[in-house]
Amino acid sequence: MNEAPVQNSAPKIGFVSLGCPKALTDSELILTQLRAEGYETSKTFAGADLVIVNTCGFIDDAVKESLDTIGEALAENGKVIVTGCLGAKAGHASSDAGSLVREMHPSVLAVTGPHATQEVMDAVHTHVPKPHDPFIDLVPEARGVAGIKLTPKHYAYLKISEGCNHRCSFCIIPSMRGDLVSRPIGDVLNEARALFESGVKELLVVSQDTSAYGVDVKYRMGFWDGKPVKTRMLDLVAQMGELAKQYGAWVRLHYVYPYPHVDEVLPLMAEGLVLPYLDVPFQHAHPDVLKRMKRPANGEKNMERILRWRESCPDIVIRSTFIAGFPGETEAEFRYLLDFMQEAQIDRAGCFAYSPVEGASANELDGALPEAVREERRARFMEVAERVSAAKLARRVGATMQVLVDSAPALGRKGGVGRSYADAPEIDGTVRLLPPEKASKQLKVGEFTRARIVATEGHDLIAMPI
Numbered sequence: 001m002n003e004a005p006v007q008n009s010a011p012k013i014g015f016v017s018l019g020c021p022k023a024l025t026d027s028e029l030i031l032t033q034l035r036a037e038g039y040e041t042s043k044t045f046a047g048a049d050l051v052i053v054n055t056c057g058f059i060d061d062a063v064k065e066s067l068d069t070i071g072e073a074l075a076e077n078g079k080v081i082v083t084g085c086l087g088a089k090a091g092h093a094s095s096d097a098g099s100l101v102r103e104m105h106p107s108v109l110a111v112t113g114p115h116a117t118q119e120v121m122d123a124v125h126t127h128v129p130k131p132h133d134p135f136i137d138l139v140p141e142a143r144g145v146a147g148i149k150l151t152p153k154h155y156a157y158l159k160i161s162e163g164c165n166h167r168c169s170f171c172i173i174p175s176m177r178g179d180l181v182s183r184p185i186g187d188v189l190n191e192a193r194a195l196f197e198s199g200v201k202e203l204l205v206v207s208q209d210t211s212a213y214g215v216d217v218k219y220r221m222g223f224w225d226g227k228p229v230k231t232r233m234l235d236l237v238a239q240m241g242e243l244a245k246q247y248g249a250w251v252r253l254h255y256v257y258p259y260p261h262v263d264e265v266l267p268l269m270a271e272g273l274v275l276p277y278l279d280v281p282f283q284h285a286h287p288d289v290l291k292r293m294k295r296p297a298n299g300e301k302n303m304e305r306i307l308r309w310r311e312s313c314p315d316i317v318i319r320s321t322f323i324a325g326f327p328g329e330t331e332a333e334f335r336y337l338l339d340f341m342q343e344a345q346i347d348r349a350g351c352f353a354y355s356p357v358e359g360a361s362a363n364e365l366d367g368a369l370p371e372a373v374r375e376e377r378r379a380r381f382m383e384v385a386e387r388v389s390a391a392k393l394a395r396r397v398g399a400t401m402q403v404l405v406d407s408a409p410a411l412g413r414k415g416g417v418g419r420s421y422a423d424a425p426e427i428d429g430t431v432r433l434l435p436p437e438k439a440s441k442q443l444k445v446g447e448f449t450r451a452r453i454v455a456t457e458g459h460d461l462i463a464m465p466i
Helices: 021-036 060-076 099-104 117-127 173-177 185-197 233-247 260-271 287-293 299-312 331-344 371-394
Strands: 012-017 040-042 050-055 080-084 155-159 202-206 221-224 227-230 250-253 277-279 317-324 348-353 400-407 416-419 431-433 448-457 460-465
Touching: 012 021, 012 060, 021 040, 021 050, 021 080, 021 117, 021 155, 021 202, 050 060, 050 117, 060 080, 060 099, 080 117, 155 185, 185 202, 185 221, 185 227, 185 233, 202 233, 227 233, 233 250, 233 260, 250 277, 260 299, 287 331, 299 331, 317 331, 317 371, 331 371, 348 371, 371 448, 400 431, 400 460, 431 448
Parallel strands: 012 040, 012 050, 050 080, 155 202, 202 250, 277 317, 317 348, 431 460
Antiparallel strands: 221 227, 400 416, 400 448, 416 431, 448 460
């Protein structure tokens, strides 16, 4: 009788995470489950028993990057599972979800949509069986209930909901991620506490629509630490702020739609419980363009709201994204957007030249603009945005700010790189820290330092640690 060969080492899984922070949190869930079941990760495709590619499918460039990465993984490894937003897209020959990936790469082992940890694990089990019993093994490198994180140890993304109830004409996210589903408030706060306990100094709250948290469950009462807490944005942010205060940490809010109830969060910012920073996806300002976009907002009311926010909390920093060259956008409508940018004084702004997305209803609108016009408008927008941003940065020279250190070779003897409350990782600017004047002054990654702003450099500040 032949005995089954003994497996001497745990199977290795290669992993690639593409796309936005929401996709990154999906990746973290899958990696946590893999480690809980005894799988190891591989730093190379060739050295893995199987590769998982978490894809993005929002715009054409992201689709191309995802398809190219799948092809690279297939070429180097041969065994590939695809998950994420691209995995939910239909192809040209079939309306089935996932058929686009299979048309381009028919040899993939499995295709799932986003937020599909169990389906991914089922596919992994089929092709690379579990090495041991998950009920008796611990999760190495995890942060308690928060699981494994792909970010540096001192900051982490916390997803509070999945999906979106809006049907913006340029967007296909609801078709890939579904309608809004809010996580139970107790689960979210338990994860937040686990992250703070693990050393996280900055918690970045993400979702498709942070302001809508709890709408799907009618703001029902939940429980946390034996206390009743409503499932809504204000209560969640207030509790997170109190938690962060205990650990000397920051809470930063992303993807906040400008609903009236967002005003209620501003006092928490003024008190210092959460960072005076809002990432608000305005997309445009002209009411007719917003109507064609099917945006849940009005440009004039947005301006009034911004003015109120600045009255309530003068230190607030507003970042946003915009689309230039949307179908039907006239030169007058575009100039209206430029005027809005100057009047609203948006601190940090990004802009996309409109790009048709397969499956989006905006493709059926009249008035499609030539690519050259779209790109020219994007460039003009960024000129205005950068002037506004540069002027606002210049006003910080001479101020003393708290900076979270992201990089500090040799304990900062040669300086380092950090971020102020005005800077979200990877999307905003940084604070370049000069070598400290005091020989005893050290900079440590993941810790805060006070620094005096001495100059600006593009989108960044230059500061002297004190």
